[in-house]
Amino acid sequence: xxxxxxxxxxxxxxxxxxxxxxxxxxxxxxxxxxxxxxxxxxxxxxxxxxxxxxxxxxxxxxxxxxxxxxxxxxxxxxxxxxxxxxxxxxxxxxxxxxxxxxxxxxxxxxxxxxxxxxxxxxxxxxxxxxxxxxxxxxxxxxxxxxxxxxxxxxxxxxxxxxxxxxx
Numbered sequence: 001x002x003x004x005x006x007x008x009x010x011x012x013x014x015x016x017x018x019x020x021x022x023x024x025x026x027x028x029x030x031x032x033x034x035x036x037x038x039x040x041x042x043x044x045x046x047x048x049x050x051x052x053x054x055x056x057x058x059x060x061x062x063x064x065x066x067x068x069x070x071x072x073x074x075x076x077x078x079x080x081x082x083x084x085x086x087x088x089x090x091x092x093x094x095x096x097x098x099x100x101x102x103x104x105x106x107x108x109x110x111x112x113x114x115x116x117x118x119x120x121x122x123x124x125x126x127x128x129x130x131x132x133x134x135x136x137x138x139x140x141x142x143x144x145x146x147x148x149x150x151x152x153x154x155x156x157x158x159x160x161x162x163x164x165x166x167x
Contacts, residue, residue: 019103020103020104020106020107021099021103021106022156022157022160023156023157026153027152027153027157028100028101028153030147030149030150030153031096032097032100034138034144034150034153034154035092035093037142038093038138039093042085042086042090042093043082043085043086043089045089045138045141046082046084046085046089047081047082047085048141049085049088049089049130049137050081050084050085050088051075052133052136053133054075056133057129060126060129060130063120063121063126064080064081064084065080066078066080066081069081088134091109091113092134094109095110095157095161096157110164111167113161114164114165114167117165122165123165124162124163127161127162127164128158128162131158131159131161131162132158134158135151135154135155135158138154139151
């Protein structure tokens with residue numbers, strides 16, 4: 001009887017312990033489920049994230065060159081913005097869909113992203129701000145504000161992304 005309790009307790013402990021990605025199995029499941037809804041329209045969600053970023057932190061507009069689409073009358077219509085937003089959403093999707101089950105791929109993908117962004121003067125504070133906006137937006141878009149498991153999952157996930165800039 002005691003062995004069965006210890007075995008169940010150990011399994012529960014493993015499910016609730018973060019791995020090298022910084023997430024527990026419960027958090028991973030919550031993220032995968034939520035992302036399956038977000039990825040149905042990654043361009044719109046990505047553009048909305050960046051529009052919110054620029055509205056709340058206008059200084060970040062200087063980090064980007066959106067001049068390739070000179071036909072766009074508004075930033076929201078700019079195809080250069082759409083392309084960057086889609087790249088960001090694809091990275092997040094790859095981290096969730098493939099990296100959560102493969103911590104080494106997770107780490108390698110984040111390392112590559114970090115190196116690319118540091119070349120352009122992006123630092124941990126910048127990434128933390130963007131990650132916070134992505135998290136807030138996704139929770140609102142999914143009508144999941146107040147979902148403790150999903151909020152904790154997004155928070156741990158985004159912290160893992162930002163912490164890459166400590167390397």
